[in-house]
Amino acid sequence: MSMRPLSLALLLIAPALLQAAAPTLHEALVAVREDRAGDAGVARALQGLAKAHGTPLYVYDQAHIRGQVKALKAAFAPRFQRLRLLYALKANTNPAIVGLLRSEGLGAEVVSLGEIEGALRSGHAGPEIMFTSSSKSPAELRRAVALGAVLNVDSMDELGQVQAEALRQKKEARISFRVNPGVDPHTIHQINTGIAESKFGLHLQDGIAFRAYEKAKAMPGIRVEGVHCHIGSQITETEGYALTARKMMGFVKELKDRLGLRLAFVDLGGGLGIPYKDGQEVMSPEDLARTLEPIWKEGVAAAGYEPTLWLEPGRFFVGGAGFLLARVNTVKQTPVKTFVNVDAGFNTLMRPILYQAYHRVRVLGRSADPVTVDIAGDVCETGDILAEARTLPRASAGDLLTILDTGAYGFSMASEYNSRPMPAEVLVDGDTARVIRRRGSFGDVFRNTAR
Numbered sequence: 001m002s003m004r005p006l007s008l009a010l011l012l013i014a015p016a017l018l019q020a021a022a023p024t025l026h027e028a029l030v031a032v033r034e035d036r037a038g039d040a041g042v043a044r045a046l047q048g049l050a051k052a053h054g055t056p057l058y059v060y061d062q063a064h065i066r067g068q069v070k071a072l073k074a075a076f077a078p079r080f081q082r083l084r085l086l087y088a089l090k091a092n093t094n095p096a097i098v099g100l101l102r103s104e105g106l107g108a109e110v111v112s113l114g115e116i117e118g119a120l121r122s123g124h125a126g127p128e129i130m131f132t133s134s135s136k137s138p139a140e141l142r143r144a145v146a147l148g149a150v151l152n153v154d155s156m157d158e159l160g161q162v163q164a165e166a167l168r169q170k171k172e173a174r175i176s177f178r179v180n181p182g183v184d185p186h187t188i189h190q191i192n193t194g195i196a197e198s199k200f201g202l203h204l205q206d207g208i209a210f211r212a213y214e215k216a217k218a219m220p221g222i223r224v225e226g227v228h229c230h231i232g233s234q235i236t237e238t239e240g241y242a243l244t245a246r247k248m249m250g251f252v253k254e255l256k257d258r259l260g261l262r263l264a265f266v267d268l269g270g271g272l273g274i275p276y277k278d279g280q281e282v283m284s285p286e287d288l289a290r291t292l293e294p295i296w297k298e299g300v301a302a303a304g305y306e307p308t309l310w311l312e313p314g315r316f317f318v319g320g321a322g323f324l325l326a327r328v329n330t331v332k333q334t335p336v337k338t339f340v341n342v343d344a345g346f347n348t349l350m351r352p353i354l355y356q357a358y359h360r361v362r363v364l365g366r367s368a369d370p371v372t373v374d375i376a377g378d379v380c381e382t383g384d385i386l387a388e389a390r391t392l393p394r395a396s397a398g399d400l401l402t403i404l405d406t407g408a409y410g411f412s413m414a415s416e417y418n419s420r421p422m423p424a425e426v427l428v429d430g431d432t433a434r435v436i437r438r439r440g441s442f443g444d445v446f447r448n449t450a451r
């Protein structure tokens with residue numbers, strides 16, 4: 001009997017089998033995170049993305065973002081009767097991402113006129129916005145008051161300016177004060193915001209914040225709604241939050257007892273850290289909620305009423321959802337090191353050079369022959385090293401790398417330095433990838449210039 005019918009059948013079946021084994025884009029991203037980037041199917045899925053959209057490319061996994069929201073809600077909603085979550089837009093301002101978080105019921109925490117615009121474009125109404133910044137311009141104050149946003153006031157100067165603007169618009173400005181609780185949550189110095197020497201907030205110390213409330217309470221045009229603090233970013237332990245919550249709830253009681261002031265909300269800020277290294281232990285939302293619950297309940301009992309607890313994370317929602325795809329241009333061995341030169345740099349991802357931040361790197365479709373290399377960017381500065389001394393499977397020119405956990409403060413801090421257009425962004429939902437920002441052009445780089 002001839003073998004032909006059998007081989008024919010195999011030929012027909014093989015592609016179907018291959019197809020069944022091919023991961024979806026979402027599954028490929030999960031696999032990369034789980035250190036299975038060497039897998040051929042995983043590599044193929046992401047190579048397809050790179051081919052379709054070019055590199056460097058920011059890829060975001062929608063399922064991850066939704067999962068983070070779900071985890072935070074699951075930890076906090078059962079323990080805190082009144083809870084409101086906001087998303088800090090600065091982490092990633094793409095309207096598709098902001099809109100996604102809005103569809104999950106989150107409000108918007110913004111820090112500039114541009115972010116106010118971003119929140120509005122993503123579907124937010126003015127009153128869903130909280131505007132925090134330690135230095136607001138007259139135009140920013142005007143817009144925030146007109147929209148009915150909550151202004152998070154940072155100084156007595158600003159309080160006067162907000163009042164003047166509200167009276168001019170014949171409106172009541174909704175405000176909270178950002179207070180500086182004087183707590184050190186032990187994170188990167190530049191993002192350690194709640195320590196006494198930071199530029200942020202009115203200090204609880206020496207009755208400064210108290211006197212601000214005393215004054216604001218009696219001011220026409222000002223409606224005091226809450227109190228706010230934010231002690232820092234990428235916080236991995238619960239202690240700083242516990243200390244802060246105790247101080248904040250003590251303050252809530254003081255405002256009630258001495259001024260008869262009942263606040264609608266207490267905002268404990270954002271800052272929830274994410275693991276950037278394999279195996280890194282980071283507090284979970286559950287850990288944080290469990291720590292805060294008794295402090296909150298005690299505070300509520302002492303004050304005699306329950307404000308709404310507000311939280312406003314950025315990184316926690318979007319950080320782990322982001323994967324930066326970069327192509328290897330060349331590999332070079334010097335007498336000292338081996339450099340893998342890629343087509344992204346600190347113009348694309350600033351965190352490594354700015355904070356010595358660690359981001360995992362995975363080589364797609366390679367698993368053999370580990371070598372210790374520096375992943376070097378394409379910016380003409382010695383400091384442009386995206387990852388230092390990493391032992392990775394040997395990569396060569398043309399290979400694809402992915403840099404993990406780049407969904408927060410990746411694109412939002414990127415620039416066109418060295419006249420490189422901004423990267424594109426795609427949002428992955430299952431097996432589809434939607435372009436949510438087209439790649440920049442040279443026209444963009446030179447827009448608004450004259451010669």
Ligand code: LLP
Binds near residue numbers: 409
């Ligand atoms: N609320 C306020 C008032 C903030 O200043 C920040 C961040 C957040 C919320 C959100 O913090 P998150 O939950 O994302 O930690 N570029 C730095 C992070 C700077 C954070 C500044 N403020 C980085 O790449 O690590």
